[in-house]
Amino acid sequence: MITISNRLQIAEQELEWQFIRASGAGGQHVNKVSTAAQLIFDIHESSLPDDYKTKLLALSDHRISPSGKIIIKCQQSRSQDDNRQQALAQFCELLLSVTRVQKRRIATKATRASQIRRVDSKKKRGAVKSMRQEKIRN
Numbered sequence: 230m231i232t233i234s235n236r237l238q239i240a241e242q243e244l245e246w247q248f249i250r251a252s253g254a255g256g257q258h259v260n261k262v263s264t265a266a267q268l269i270f271d272i273h274e275s276s277l278p279d280d281y282k283t284k285l286l287a288l289s290d291h292r293i294s295p296s297g298k299i300i301i302k303c304q305q306s307r308s309q310d311d312n313r314q315q316a317l318a319q320f321c322e323l324l325l326s327v328t329r330v331q332k333r334r335i336a337t338k339a340t341r342a343s344q345i346r347r348v349d350s351k352k353k354r355g356a357v358k359s360m361r362q363e364k365i366r367n
Contacts, residue, residue: 231317233324243276244320245269246313251304265304266312268320272297284327292323299323 230238251265272285272293285293292301301323303316
């Protein structure tokens with residue numbers, strides 16, 4: 230079991246791992262060794278609560294495919310195990326972002342003094358611009 234938070238745990242069988250060759254520089258070594266880790270998690274088939282599933286599917290994250298799969302590729306390290314741990318950390322962070330409840334915004338109104346200051350500064354700026362236009366016309 231992978232513990233995401235106190236309330237959320239995921240069975241390791243729900244995660245699919247693929248190890249592929251990393252792209253980029255690295256010489257002959259990069260062409261021979263599959264060190265990049267790719268984590269695949271199917272949201273629809275998972276044991277997540279329904280509200281977490283809908284929040285995940287509503288996210289506009291490039292790691293979530295239109296078919297409802299989370300695909301995280303990590304190739305920062307030359308070690309397969311390090312890349313696997315980093316991909317798992319990114320996955321946990323993505324799930325934690327869904328579990329956090331957004332704080333409700335309380336609508337506020339600008340004070341009368343701040344409204345007056347704002348209008349005065351706009352009038353001053355407009356006066357400066359109108360003075361420039363009069364100089365150009367003459």
